[in-house]
Amino acid sequence: MLEGARVLDWCFSAVEATRALSAGRSAIPARDGLAVPPPRLRVRVAGTAEPEWFLESGRTTAETIRDAALRHGLNLADPQRLLDFGCGSGRVTRHWPAIGPVDVDGSDIDAPAVAWCAEHLTFGRFAHHGLEPALPYADETFDLAYAVSVFTHLPAELQLPWAAELRRVLRPGGLLVLSLHGDAYLDRLAPREDDDYRAGRLVVRRPSSAGRNLCSTFHPREYVGSTLAGGFELLEHISNGMAGTPHQDLVVLRKPPAA
Ligand SMILES: C[S@@+](CC[C@H](N)C(=O)[O-])C[C@H]1O[C@@H](n2cnc3c(N)ncnc32)[C@H](O)[C@@H]1O
Numbered sequence: 381m382l383e384g385a386r387v388l389d390w391c392f393s394a395v396e397a398t399r400a401l402s403a404g405r406s407a408i409p410a411r412d413g414l415a416v417p418p419p420r421l422r423v424r425v426a427g428t429a430e431p432e433w434f435l436e437s438g439r440t441t442a443e444t445i446r447d448a449a450l451r452h453g454l455n456l457a458d459p460q461r462l463l464d465f466g467c468g469s470g471r472v473t474r475h476w477p478a479i480g481p482v483d484v485d486g487s488d489i490d491a492p493a494v495a496w497c498a499e500h501l502t503f504g505r506f507a508h509h510g511l512e513p514a515l516p517y518a519d520e521t522f523d524l525a526y527a528v529s530v531f532t533h534l535p536a537e538l539q540l541p542w543a544a545e546l547r548r549v550l551r552p553g554g555l556l557v558l559s560l561h562g563d564a565y566l567d568r569l570a571p572r573e574d575d576d577y578r579a580g581r582l583v584v585r586r587p588s589s590a591g592r593n594l595c596s597t598f599h600p601r602e603y604v605g606s607t608l609a610g611g612f613e614l615l616e617h618i619s620n621g622m623a624g625t626p627h628q629d630l631v632v633l634r635k636p637p638a639a
Pocket residue numbers: 424425426465466467468469470471472487488489490493510511512527528529530533534590591592593625
């Protein structure tokens with residue numbers, strides 16, 4: 381079983397490497413004047429090395445987060461502290477300077493991606509950490525934290541401690557924005573997975589590859605409300621609502637304000 385998981389992991393890495401190689405090595409100019417990460421780092425976050433998609437989808441995702449924050453009283457046109465949890469090679473992070481005077485940190489388990497961000501996205505600060513909590517930030521540091529396409533690759537035993545850790549680093553009243561695989565992914569589920577999902581249970585594929593794209597999770601609305609949102613106020617859950625990150629649900633949670 382373990383051997384099978386290793387072979388699958390190896391095959392998946394080979395597919396990613398092939399996609400990266402097919403993109404060529406020439407440097408790509410971006411309108412924001414920032415460097416574009418190399419194909420292998422684009423493939424790891426986007427599944428494709430296509431540079432235009434990397435840039436445009438990241439911009440749309442940042443704007444979707446900005447609009448969601450504004451609906452809940454947080455204006456990112458004002459100075460705010462943001463955490464991009466699972467920032468990868470900065471697909472979303474790179475767009476904040478064009479959006480507002482935010483002060484941004486990014487964190488990830490992927491050391492080469494974090495190193496690339498630290499070298500090229502010098503307006504932000506970037507931290508590498510392990511698959512399990514903790515984050516290297518003090519309590520109540522951030523006004524908003526977001527995790528785009530990250531909880532989609534973590535099994536339940538990692539999701540809940542990470543949600544609690546993100547709550548710790550948010551200020552009271554701070555927002556947590558998540559993107560999740562929801563109803564828009566129903567047609568990709570096998571019959572038994574479909575049964576679990578419709579019964580409100582989290583569906584986890586290949587948990588032994590936790591943190592990698594090979595591990596996929598699917599979040600029924602009931603699970604988000606009853607379990608993942610624990611300790612937060614659930615402000616909204618919009619099916620297919622994370623524009624720029626195709627077909628993923630948008631979930632906005634609030635850490636309860638101080639009593
Ligand atoms: C599909 S990529 C998305 C990257 C980025 N958020 C984006 O939307 O472009 C998933 C990212 O989550 C990161 N990741 C997975 N598990 C993590 C964890 N426990 N803590 C932080 N980052 C994690 C991966 O390394 C990867 O960069």
